Structures are given as C-alpha cells and as structure tokens.
Amino acid sequence: xxxxxxxxxxxxxxxxxxxxxxxxxxxxxxxxxxxxxxxxxxxxxxxxxxxxxxxxxxxxxxxxxxxxxxxxxxxxxxxxxxxxxxxxxxxxxxxxxxxxxxxxxxxxxxxxxxxxxxxxxxxxxxxxxxxxxxxxxxxxxxxxxxxxxxxxxxxxxxxxxxxxxxxxxxxxxxxxxxxxxxxxxxxxxxxxxxxxxxxxxxxxxxxxxxxxxxxxxxxxxxxxxxxxxxxxxxxxxxxxxxxxxxxxxxxxxxxxxxxxxxxxxxxxxxxxxxxxxxxxxxxxxxxxxxxxxxxxxxxxxxxxxxxxxxxxxxxxxxxxxxxxxxxxxxxxxxxxxxxxxxxxxxxxxxxxx
Amino acid sequence: xxxxxxxxxxxxxxxxxxxxxxxxxxxxxxxxxxxxxxxxxxxxxxxxxxxxxxxxxxxxxxxxxxxxxxxxxxxxxxxxxxxxxxxxxxxxxxxxxxxxxxxxxxxxxxxxxxxxxxxxxxxxxxxxxxxxxxxxxxxxxxxxxxxxxxxxxxxxxxxxxxxxxxxxxxxxxxxxxxxxxxxxxxxxxxxxxxxxxxxxxxxxxxxxxxxxxxxxxxxxxxxxxxxxxxxxxxxxxxxxxxxxxxxxxxxxxxxxxxxxxxxxxxxxxxxxxxxxxxxxxxxxxxxxxxxxxxxxxxxxxxxxxxxxxxxxxxxxxxxxxxxxxxxxxxxxxxxxxxxxxxxxxxxxxxxxx
Numbered sequence: 182x183x184x185x186x187x188x189x190x191x192x193x194x195x196x197x198x199x200x201x202x203x204x205x206x207x208x209x210x211x212x213x214x215x216x217x218x219x220x221x222x223x224x225x226x227x228x229x230x231x232x233x234x235x236x237x238x239x240x241x242x243x244x245x246x247x248x249x250x251x252x253x254x255x256x257x258x259x260x261x262x263x264x265x266x267x268x269x270x271x272x273x274x275x276x277x278x279x280x281x282x283x284x285x286x287x288x289x290x291x292x293x294x295x296x297x298x299x300x301x302x303x304x305x306x307x308x309x310x311x312x313x314x315x316x317x318x319x320x321x322x323x324x325x326x327x328x329x330x331x332x333x334x335x336x337x338x339x340x341x342x343x344x345x346x347x348x349x350x351x352x353x354x355x356x357x358x359x360x361x362x363x364x365x366x367x368x369x370x371x372x373x374x375x376x377x378x379x380x381x382x383x384x385x386x387x388x389x390x391x392x393x394x395x396x397x398x399x400x401x402x403x404x405x406x407x408x409x410x411x412x413x414x415x416x417x418x419x420x421x422x423x424x425x426x427x428x429x430x431x432x433x434x435x436x437x438x439x440x441x442x443x444x445x446x447x448x449x450x451x452x453x454x455x456x457x458x459x460x461x462x463x464x465x466x467x468x469x470x471x472x473x474x475x476x477x478x479x480x481x482x483x484x485x486x487x488x489x490x491x492x493x494x495x496x497x498x499x500x501x502x503x504x505x506x507x508x509x510x511x512x513x514x515x516x517x518x519x520x521x522x523x524x525x526x527x528x529x530x531x532x533x534x
Numbered sequence: 535x536x537x538x539x540x541x542x543x544x545x546x547x548x549x550x551x552x553x554x555x556x557x558x559x560x561x562x563x564x565x566x567x568x569x570x571x572x573x574x575x576x577x578x579x580x581x582x583x584x585x586x587x588x589x590x591x592x593x594x595x596x597x598x599x600x601x602x603x604x605x606x607x608x609x610x611x612x613x614x615x616x617x618x619x620x621x622x623x624x625x626x627x628x629x630x631x632x633x634x635x636x637x638x639x640x641x642x643x644x645x646x647x648x649x650x651x652x653x654x655x656x657x658x659x660x661x662x663x664x665x666x667x668x669x670x671x672x673x674x675x676x677x678x679x680x681x682x683x684x685x686x687x688x689x690x691x692x693x694x695x696x697x698x699x700x701x702x703x704x705x706x707x708x709x710x711x712x713x714x715x716x717x718x719x720x721x722x723x724x725x726x727x728x729x730x731x732x733x734x735x736x737x738x739x740x741x742x743x744x745x746x747x748x749x750x751x752x753x754x755x756x757x758x759x760x761x762x763x764x765x766x767x768x769x770x771x772x773x774x775x776x777x778x779x780x781x782x783x784x785x786x787x788x789x790x791x792x793x794x795x796x797x798x799x800x801x802x803x804x805x806x807x808x809x810x811x812x813x814x815x816x817x818x819x820x821x822x823x824x825x826x827x828x829x830x831x832x833x834x835x836x837x838x839x840x841x842x843x844x845x846x847x848x849x850x851x852x853x854x855x856x857x858x859x860x861x862x863x864x865x866x867x868x869x870x871x872x873x874x875x876x877x878x879x880x881x882x883x884x885x886x887x
Contacts, residue, residue, distance in 0.1 A: 194630060195555065201867035202548065206885040214882075241594050243609050245642045250614050252605050256596050261603050265616075265638065267645020273875045277547060277644055281869045285618065289598045291630055292620020301870035305878055333872075336879035360876055367879050513866075514554035516634045517654035519686075522626045523713055525658055526689035526720050529567075532559040 195518035198510035200298035208509055215344040221310035224495040232465035235491055255490040262286045262494040286497045296501045307496035309337035312416050313345035318467055319474045319482040320414035323389020324349040329381050329403055330395030331355035331364040338392050350374045354384035392416040393427040403427040411479040418486040420451045430454040436481030439464050441489040450485040548871035551863035553651035561862055568697040574663035577848040585818035588844055608843040615639045615847040639850045649854045660849035662690035665769050666698035672827045672835040673767035676742020677702040682734050682756055683748030684708035684717040691745050703727045707737035745769040746780040756780040764832040771839040773804040783807040789834030792817050794842040803838040
C-alpha cells in the first residue's frame with residue numbers, strides 16, 4: 182500500500198455493470214421472451230425452496246397523497262439485493278408509468294455493488310414467471326385461461342402461462358375494449374388462440390385458470406362468487422396494495438389461498454378483506470414439499486400474489502448470470518476506489534491534474 | 535394516447551442523470567473544495583431548520599459477519615432520497631474501501647428518480663460539512679483544532695473547519711505516523727499550519743476544537759477525561775456504530791451532548807455508553823433557535839455525530855442544483871417509458887426490430 186501513488190484510473194472493482202432499459206430489451210430478445218420467463222421461474226422456484234435462508238423484512242414505504250415509494254431489500258447471506266419501486270396511480274394521466282423500478286445486487290462479504298439494473302420490464306417478467314410457477318404447482322390440467330384486465334402485465338402473464346402450464350387459448354376481458362385489442366394484437370404471432378369477450382362472465386367460460394390483473398386502486402369485485410367454478414385456479418395479482426382488491430370475499434372462503442409471504446399479503450393482498458388469522462399456505466412450503474398444494478379435482482386454488490422481494494432477488498440473479506459474454510451492461514464508475522483507502526482526499530486532488 | 539405508435543426512442547423522462555465518481559471529482563474541482571463544503575453546510579442547515587417536515591425512519595440494516603449494508607431513506611414531502619451504504623472493516627485488507635455509498639433523489643409526486651449519484655466522496659464531504667456547521671454553532675472562538683485519527687475523513691474535516699469556523703492551525707495525531715504525514719502532505723498547499731504530534735495529549739494543547747475520527751471498530755478511549763479542558767468543543771465523529779466509541783464516558787458527564795437524531799445516536803454514537811435517558815440536545819433545535827447551544831465560556835460542548843439520512847438528502851439536493859449547465863451527469867436509460875403505459879410489451883417487441 183503506497184501513499185505516494187499517482188495512479189488515477191479506477192480498478193475494475195470500482196465499476197458496477199448497469200443494465201439499461203435498452204440492454205434489458207436486448208437481453209430479452211437474445212434469450213427469447215418465453216425461454217426467459219421459464220428461466221426466471223426456475224430461479225424463483227430455486228429461491229423459494231431455500232426460503233429460510235432469506236432475510237425477510239417488510240417493504241420500507243414512504244407514502245404520499247400521490248402514491249408510494251418503496252425499498253424492498255433481502256439477502257440470502259451471500260448476495261444482497263434491493264428494489265426501488267414506486268406506485269403512482271395518477272401518473273398515466275401525464276403519460277408516465279404508474280410503476281417504475283430499478284434494483285441492485287451486492288456482495289454480502291464486501292458490501293460492494295455487483296449489478297444495477299432497470300426493473301420495470303424485469304418486474305413485469307418476474308411477476309408473470311411467479312404466477313406461472315405457482316400455477317404449475319396448483320392449477321388443474323387445462324389449456325384455457327381467462328385474462329381479466331388487459332393492461333401492461335397481461336401479455337407477460339399469457340406467455341408465462343403458455344410456456345409453463347400449457348395454456349393455448351386465452352379469453353380476454355377489459356372494461357376498455359382497446360386494451361383487449363392491444364393484447365390480442367401483441368400476441369397475434371405467438372400461435373395462441375385469443376378470444377375477446379364482452380363480459381367477464383363470458384371470459385371465464387371453460388377456463389381452468391382465471392387471471393385477474395386489473396389496475397384500479399380500489400376495492401373492486403372483478404370476480405364474483407358465481408363466476409368461480411369448482412376445480413379452477415385463480416391467479417389474482419391485481420390486489421397488491423392496501424385498499425386494492427379484485428375478488429369477492431366469499432371466493433376466499435370457498436377456495437384455498439396460497440401466498441408468497443403471509444405478513445405482507447395480509448396488508449396488501451386479497452386477504453386484507455379477511456381476519457388476521459384467515460388460513461393461508463405459503464408457496465415455498467408447497468414447492469419444498471412441506472405442505473400440499475392441490476388436493477382434489479374440485480378444489481379451488483387461489484394465488485393471492487402481491488410480489489415479494491425474493492422474486493426480485495431471483496430475477497436480478499438470473500440477469501447477472503445471463504449477462505456474461507453478451508457485451509450488455511454498461512460499466513458505471515460508481516465506487517470511489519483510492520489506492521490507499523485512507524487517502525480518499527489524495528485521490529480527489531490527483532484527479533484535478 | 536395511441537396504441538399504434540412505432541416510436542422507440544425513450545422520452546427525456548426515461549433518463550436519470552448519473553453522477554459518477556469521475557464526474558463528482560470534476561464537480562468538486564469546478565466549485566472548489568472549500569466553497570463546496572460551505573455550500574453543503576448551507577443546504578444541511580436549511581434542512582435541519584425544517585426538521586419536522588422529514589420522514590425520519592431508522593436505517594434499514596442487513597447485518598452479516600463481514601459487515602453491514604444499509605439503506606437510509608428520507609423525504610421532505612416533495613423530494614424523496616435514499617443512500618445505500620456499506621460498512622466492512624476488513625475490506626481494507628483486500629485493498630477495498632471500508633465504506634462505499636451511492637444515493638438517489640426522486641420526485642414524490644411521480645415516484646420518478648431524478649438523480650443517481652456516487653456518494654463515497656459526497657458522504658466524506660457532507661460529514662465534514664455537518665461537523666463544521668455544528669462547530670460554527672457550538673465551538674468557542676479558536677484558530678486551533680486537534681485532529682486525532684488521520685484517515686480518509688481527516689482532510690475534509692480540516693478544510694470544513696477552516697472554511698466555516700476560522701481554523702488556521704491543525705495539531706495531528708494518529709497511531710500510524712504515516713497517516714499524519716499523508717494528511718500534512720495533502721494540506722501542504724492550503725495555507726493551514728500543520729503540526730504532527732507524538733501523542734494525543736500533545737495534539738490537544740491549545741486546541742479549541744478536538745476532532746476524533748478514528749477507524750477502529752471497538753470501544754476505544756481516544757480522549758481521556760483529563761485531555762478535555764474547560765470551554766472546548768469536541769467533534770466526535772468516529773463513534774458511529776454499535777460497539778464503536780472514542781470518548782471516555784466521564785467526558786459525556788462533564789459536557790453537554792448534541793446529536794443529530796436521538797434514537798439513532800443512542801444505538802450508534804458515544805452515548806451508547808450511557809443510559810437510555812441520558813440528556814441530549816438535537817442540533818436542529820439549536821439551529822432553529824428552540825434550545826440554546828453554548829451557554830458559557832467554560833462549557834464543554836460535544837457533538838456526538840453518527841451521520842443521518844437528512845444530511846445525505848441535503849447533499850444530493852446540493853449536487854442536483856449545482857449540476858445544471860456543467861455538462862456533468864450521464865443520462866442513464868433507467869426507466870421503461872412506453873408511449874402507452876398499458877403497452878409495456880409492445881415497447882419490448884418494437885425494440886426487436
């Protein structure tokens with residue numbers, strides 16, 4: 182360690198690979214959307230199976246009248262990750278996204294960041310991969326899914342369910358028909374058979390999986406009790422924050438509810454409509470074989486998905502592992518790296534020359 | 535809002551200005567180290583004076599055997615900020631920094647990030663600016679400061695105290711004389727009179743401000759009771775995490791202790807050696823005129839500084855305001871920005887072409 186060095190160029194440790202939106206899109210196309218959804222589901226399932234290893238803390242939320250900004254950290258003891266995500270329902274009026282996100286992985290042993298990535302796209306992919314991973318474990322044999330709510334998440338849900346669960350037919354419903362037409366158009370070259378329906382009751386006909394992914398922030402009843410027949414799997418992912426639900430509470434009584442992380446889902450999910458001791462099963466228990474998933478052909482299974490930090494962690498791990506050799510990822514000069522750690526000031530002064 | 539657009543280039547809202555380490559160093563030299571320390575102190579004081587506006591939450595810490603990774607969020611209702619910072623004492627053995635940091639500002643109204651910045655250098659600057667802002671309010675009239683612990687923070691402390699408090703003479707002590715020599719060399723062209731001392735008792739002679747900024751993570755006694763004379767100001771910034779202190783507890787009984795945010799300082803600061811009801815004054819109260827600072831010439835004032843999220847927020851605000859027109863700040867393509875917020879998938883597919 183020399184106090185007299187004149188080196189200025191930072192060491193490779195000072196650079197953090199950054200996956201921009203453009204690079205994330207290139208990565209998706211290089212891998213393919215469906216293979217990437219499958220890969221993400223594998224990483225998420227792997228992490229769910231080692232659930233006990235993870236630091237699980239509630240999101241750190243900063244609420245305002247306009248929305249919420251959240252930090253979602255977790256760690257498996259070797260790698261630390263967090264996601265920054267906002268939720269601002271009125272943003273779309275100004276042409277902005279309701280939700281934007283980015284995330285970071287770092288090494289627990291040194292605290293040094295290892296990856297910075299856009300996560301708006303990645304969150305859409307991991308949310309769909311999680312839904313399909315859950316449906317693979319819980320849903321009945323079926324080739325038909327109803328998709329109620331045809332917004333930003335709907336294409337990803339459709340392709341993930343096609344890839345992991347054998348869905349071939351989609352029955353779409355949205356209060357705005359233009360959204361369904363957008364979804365149909367976006368999936369027109371995928372080989373999936375798409376039907377736009379005039380009512381949600383029509384959309385659920387013959388469907389073994391019912392996906393609800395609507396955007397309104399309110400207590401809504403997207404599925405009424407009579408729309409949910411015996412034996413179906415309900416994939417309810419739009420009830421994902423306090424004050425926002427999609428299912429009539431009676432449906433939760435008729436089916437068995439599966440969640441990611443109970444304390445968070447009681448605040449944010451469909452079960453916020455129920456008492457604090459309403460029985461649920463955590464998905465990691467099913468995937469690890471500790472508790473049963475679907476136990477009969479007539480059982481209604483309900484995934485009350487709200488999104489959890491471990492899924493973001495898995496998604497960032499996947500991206501990190503796929504990045505190598507692609508030339509994607511811009512090295513960001515993010516960490517000050519003086520030759521002598523005690524001489525930060527000297528590094529600053531040498532940069533003047 | 536069109537569902538048929540083919541625009542691919544992201545809008546300006548999709549880009550977040552990023553201040554790299556290199557750009558931060560350029561910004562410092564463009565402004566000048568001392569003017570920047572003064573500017574930072576002004577922003578920090580401004581934010582301390584509107585203390586009640588801020589969300590104040592404890593740091594969100596992820597502890598491991600090797601160290602800690604923390605997220606430090608806050609918000610004033612209009613702007614949200616957070617800092618990622620690690621602390622890994624063994625890092626220097628491998629040539630890495632003990633502490634690295636970066637931070638983000640975003641708009642509360644939309645949740646959209648507005649600035650991403652390196653914060654290893656910026657934290658060193660804001661820590662020194664905070665110390666000098668506090669000393670300006672509490673210290674006696676003096677031109678001499680003792681600096682005990684001559685590591686990465688020491689030059690910044692010296693220059694901030696020179697700029698804001700009229701310090702002209704520095705009396706240095708470190709258990710490793712090479713560190714004092716580095717500090718003396720780094721300040722050789724600043725006009726400050728520097729004396730390297732053989733013992734801490736010698737360093738404090740004639741000094742009106744005693745700064746302790748040592749790095750060892752242990753309960754250490756850098757200042758013993760007999761070294762602290764009547765009327766001095768103690769600027770104790772090295773006792774900044776659980777298990778790490780610098781002052782003999784008796785000193786805390788003889789002086790009046792001033793802190794940033796009491797709940798955090800009770801865990802991390804010098805007063806972790808004291809009972810939970812040990813009396814302290816928060817600095818915002820002094821700066822806002824709600825409680826007295828120094829009340830007599832013989833009073834010993836002690837700043838038990840641990841660093842608080844509001845200071846990082848102020849520092850990021852300062853950088854954001856100084857950036858305009860400099861050409862510094864790399865626009866990062868960090869936010870997915872489809873023309874139609876519901877058509878994230880369409881944006882992804884159009885990028886394939």
